[in-house]
Structure formats: structure tokens, C-alpha cells
Amino acid sequence: MADEVTLLDFWPSPFGMRVRIALAEKGIKYEYKDEDLRNKSPLLLKMNPVHKKIPVLVHNGKPICESLIAVQYIDEVWSDRSPLLPSDPYQRAQARFWADFVDKKIYDAGRKVWTTKGEEQEAGKKEFLDALKLLEEQLGDKPYFGGDNIGYVDVSLVPFYSWFKAYETFGNINIEKECPKFIAWAKRCLQKESVSKSLPDQNKVFDFIVEMRKKFGLE
Amino acid sequence: MADEVVLLNFWCSPFCLRVRISLAEKGINYECKEEDLMGNKKSSLLLQVNPVHNKVPVLIHNGKPISESLNIVEYIDEVWSDTSPLLPSDPYQRAQARFWADYVDKKIDDSQSKLLLASKEEQEAARKSFLDILKLLEEQLGDKAYFGGDKFDFADIAFVPYYCFFKTYEILGNFKMVEECPKVVAWAKRCMEKESVSKSLPDPHKVYELFVEVRKKFGVQ
Numbered sequence: 001m002a003d004e005v006t007l008l009d010f011w012p013s014p015f016g017m018r019v020r021i022a023l024a025e026k027g028i029k030y031e032y033k034d035e036d037l038r039n040k041s042p043l044l045l046k047m048n049p050v051h052k053k054i055p056v057l058v059h060n061g062k063p064i065c066e067s068l069i070a071v072q073y074i075d076e077v078w079s080d081r082s083p084l085l086p087s088d089p090y091q092r093a094q095a096r097f098w099a100d101f102v103d104k105k106i107y108d109a110g111r112k113v114w115t116t117k118g119e120e121q122e123a124g125k126k127e128f129l130d131a132l133k134l135l136e137e138q139l140g141d142k143p144y145f146g147g148d149n150i151g152y153v154d155v156s157l158v159p160f161y162s163w164f165k166a167y168e169t170f171g172n173i174n175i176e177k178e179c180p181k182f183i184a185w186a187k188r189c190l191q192k193e194s195v196s197k198s199l200p201d202q203n204k205v206f207d208f209i210v211e212m213r214k215k216f217g218l219e
Numbered sequence: 220m221a222d223e224v225v226l227l228n229f230w231c232s233p234f235c236l237r238v239r240i241s242l243a244e245k246g247i248n249y250e251c252k253e254e255d256l257m258g259n260k261k262s263s264l265l266l267q268v269n270p271v272h273n274k275v276p277v278l279i280h281n282g283k284p285i286s287e288s289l290n291i292v293e294y295i296d297e298v299w300s301d302t303s304p305l306l307p308s309d310p311y312q313r314a315q316a317r318f319w320a321d322y323v324d325k326k327i328d329d330s331q332s333k334l335l336l337a338s339k340e341e342q343e344a345a346r347k348s349f350l351d352i353l354k355l356l357e358e359q360l361g362d363k364a365y366f367g368g369d370k371f372d373f374a375d376i377a378f379v380p381y382y383c384f385f386k387t388y389e390i391l392g393n394f395k396m397v398e399e400c401p402k403v404v405a406w407a408k409r410c411m412e413k414e415s416v417s418k419s420l421p422d423p424h425k426v427y428e429l430f431v432e433v434r435k436k437f438g439v440q
Contacts, residue, residue: 050322050355064314066321076310089297093285100287101271134271 005030006058008044010037012208014107014159015067016055017198021155022071024194026078068099071155084152098138098145099156105131106160113171114209115216125171132179139185150189158195161186165202166209224249225279227265229256231426233328234288235276236380236419241292243415244376245299257432289320292376306373313373319359319366320377326352327381334392335384335430338439346392350399357400364409371413375406379416382407386423387430 007030009016023030035044035054047056047063056063057070064070075084085092112124145153164175176183189195213219228235228251242249254275268284269277277284278291285294296305306313330349337345366374385396397404410416
């Protein structure tokens, strides 16, 4: 029986991008549904009644919510190819730890960079760059966080790269100057089709953020 | 070679309790090292093994540290996989278990913290917010014995540590848990019938005494 896979998503969401990359890595065919977050579809509200958020992976009618949970699910169901998590329990724990770190630090600090001003923004910038530097250290000399191929941490992190033009412009920071290894890693990931086809263009995201800032009255 | 298992702990941290329950479920012998978090004196060992967050719990297995409570529980389940599974084997059921454990992390912890530290003015809002979240869990539990169904597992482990705080919530929030969410209370008592839970959770009176002290420290009226 053919699998029926649908992804409820929103094109600039880094969380949605994680699931897109995982599906692409595994070569899974799926239907992509872009949500209008100001007017959420009845399907989204039915599939994620608790948080009402994207992404939601729907597999044969059954919903899986929360991006990292969906990525792990994909890895477990389609376990015969392109493993995203290592097989060793300790390495798996390390991968989960760093993906959780990305969740805790990158999104919130990044958000402060493009939505705030003054002291709050300065604090956000510092948090954001410190987090990137720690991740750079963690990467070390490996081509990817997953080793020779992209893995769970790469999938959880690289989507934020599509937001870098926005962070740099509104935060007045030069990420390549501060974290050159990080940029090199991101560009290396983008050479993979699963990533390049899943991430929107930085300029497109930038234009979206400009619109969002207008809506929030930040201009 | 015998496994060397050490847990850097704080006696009433729900996050540490998750790990202790899991270790007990698997029958693992370990050394428990208590951190002095009230005295604000984190050990040099803690700072060394969790340099990123400097937090408990940290499980140290044969010298190698694992941090973040739910991460540790999954690790324990994978390493000691021959007994008492802590997660279902079906990928969809696993995803559901992880979702509800994540819900406890995202919603319960923050809202119960606010309730514990709420001043008289903030109490009403803090209590309402907390009860709304509990009611969602009550609905999710429904008529099942445990969150996952018939078996005590991951989502139960994530949430049951807060049972030792119920008395504190009731006194500070001026309500009765059994009136507001009777199914959750019944579920918690069912979990407490398990030795891994009853032997791990501290005395609720001691937890209340701690929060009286914490509130004094923060100058909360």
C-alpha cells in the first residue's frame, strides 16, 4: 500500500524546513500544503488541536506534531536509508542534546535580533552569536554535525541559515566575520539537494521579515 | 565490566525525578550526588560535565555525561533495552509519547513555576493558566490508565514527578487538585503504586517547606 504523506507547513518556517529536509533525505514523496497562519485551515486545527501550529506531518491520516518529533518519526519509519540519527546510544544522546540546544537558543535569540531595539536587541545579538560560536566549536573539523553526512543536528540547524540576511540586516551584524566555520558548514549543506530544495532564498525570507516588521510596527 | 552510573541530582527537581524513576524502572544501581542549588554552590563536577547549561540532572555513564532529562530517559531506555521499556516500540506511539512529554516541558513547568512564585495579585491569573493546562492533560488522559494506554511510560515519567508538588500548588493556589482534575489525581496515585515512582518522589511536605523558603528568598508576599 502506498504511503500517503502530507506536510502542513509555512514556507519561511525553519521548523517546517527541518521536516522538508528529512523527507527529501529519505526520498519520500509527499503533498506540501502551505498554510495561511492568519487563517488556519480546518485541517491544521484538526491535526494539531493542542498547539495549532505548523509543521504537522500527516502519515496515512495520522498527525505527528513538533518538528524534531516529526524528524525522529521519519527516521524511525523509513529506517532503511539515509539515517539521520547515529546508531550508538551515546552519540544519539549528543545529537538530541545539540538539536535541543538549537531549539532553546537559536530561534528565540534570533527573534530578538529582528524584533527588538536597543539593549534588548544587543542582548539578543550576543546570545545569538555566542550560540553560533558554541555550535562551531561542537562542529570542529567535521564536514557536518552528523560526521560525513548530514544528520539530526544539521537538519535542526541549517534552516535558520535562510534567515541570516534578515538577522544581519536588522541586527547590523556580519555573521560570516564572527563565525566563518558556521557559514562554511551552511554552504556545504546547501550543496546537498535535500537542503537546497527545502530552504527558501534568503532574499525572499528577508522581504517576508520586512513585511512582518511593518505589521509589528517596528519600522 | 560493571557499569558506573552517577546522577548529579537535586532532591525535588522534577527533571531529576524523571531520571531517578527511569533508573529504578530498569533496576540500575547508581550513585546519587546531591547538588547544593539552594546554597547556589554548583559543584565543579557539574560545571565540568554540563558546561553548556550548568544544570541538573546529568547522568554520567562510565565517565560520559548525558544532559537534559528527557534525553537522559531515552538514553537509559536505549542502553538498558532488555527490560521495562520506557517508550513504546511503534514509531507513531513513540511520537505521541514524545509529544506529550514535550507538552509537559513546554507548558506545565513554566505555568507551575509561575503559580509557585506568584504574589497575591498574580495568583488568580497563575492558577487559571495552570488549571487550563492541567485540564488539557485530563482530557488527554481520558479513561486510560496511563497517558500511553495500558502501560506506564514516557509521558507518565515526564509528568508524574510534579505529583509531589500537588500539595504545594493547592496551598499556594487555594484550590483542590481532586476537584479540578480528578482523573489526573487518580492517575498519579496509580503511578505511585509503582515502587519506581513511590521510592523516588520526595515527601510533599518537604517540598512545601522548600517553597516557603524559596518564596521568602525571592521576597514574594
